[in-house]
Amino acid sequence: MKTAFKATIAAVAMMAVSETSLQAQELRLSHQWSDNDVRHKVAQIVADEVATADVGLEIRIFPTQSLFKAREQYTPLSRGQLDMTVLPLSYAGGLQPAYNLTLMPGLVKNHDHAARLNESPFMEAIEEKMAEDDVMVLVHGYLAGGFAGKETCITSPDDMAGLQTRAAGRAFEQMLAGAGASIASMASSEIYNAMQTGVLDAANTSSSSFVSYRIYEQVSCYTPAGDYALWFMYQPLLINKSTFDGLTEEQQQALLDGAAKAEEFYLEEAKKEDAASREVFAQAGVEIAEMSEEDFNAWRALAQETSYKAFIEDTPGGQELLDLALSVE
Structure with missing residues (x-):
């Protein structure tokens, strides 16, 4: 009896081990x-x-x-x-x-x-x-993003002068300030109210945020990501x-x-x-603007003098990393 009992206990133990091993x-x-x-x-x-x-x-x-x-x-x-x-x-x-x-x-x-x-x-x-x-x-x-303007279209650095804007990220704030904009830092969820109350003239954020926060209700012109865009976030x-x-x-x-x-x-x-963001804004009666290659190159030239310069100064090996990124065609 004792032998049979021990055999039963051993079998139960083996089954428990087997079930444990099968657990993901x-x-x-x-x-x-x-x-x-x-x-x-x-x-x-x-x-x-x-x-x-x-x-x-x-x-x-x-x-x-x-x-x-x-x-x-x-x-x-x-x-x-x-x-x-x-x-x-x-x-x-x-x-x-x-x-x-x-x-x-x-x-x-x-x-x-x-x-x-x-x-x-x-x-x-x-x-x-x-x-x-x-x-x-x-x-x-x-994921990509674009620009929206309450009263004006934004495609090149020349369009930013004198505007109060929200930028997505410190490097973008540095570049837009270099273009003559005043920066108001806030979460993308706060853009709608800031435009509604006149705090913001323009904003830069992701395509999905522009739609989910209904920014199309507050702006006259939208520059979505297309063949060229500035805002990309890894x-x-x-x-x-x-x-x-x-x-x-x-x-x-x-x-x-x-x-x-x-x-x-x-x-x-x-x-x-x-x-989808382009379509939503167009259906809401918002003008759609396009960023050209010339516009993109003008932004990049401005970034070289502002955002890129600051990155190189703040980052060990920053110039080498930046060169690697810029070398990708």
């Missing part, structure tokens, strides 16, 4: 947006592809800053307290000044140019900086490198396969967001 390893992914946002959808594609691969890995997504605040995600990611995040990399520019180049006026012309930057020595140099913090990229992605899906290295080969491959699918989706959806 969970990775926690944090981001700041709602589940309708393109960046959440990028994360969901990776999570779904990993689940379909059935490799004992599960990605649990925490949207809307429910796990970490928007600007507080990079440090826990680098420390292994968070496994994955979708994050505007410039949020961590205070920790790694090189990251400020990923929200710099005139470095990216359009989405296809952004895709080439993602495969360039410039991005390799940025990823080397990430590796220093035990972080690696799974999905590359840029917002990748990142993973803690030690976490990735600790996965099995099958789990790593499932992540990489999901990331490849998500990256293709990200690029196409980013283009669609720009086109």
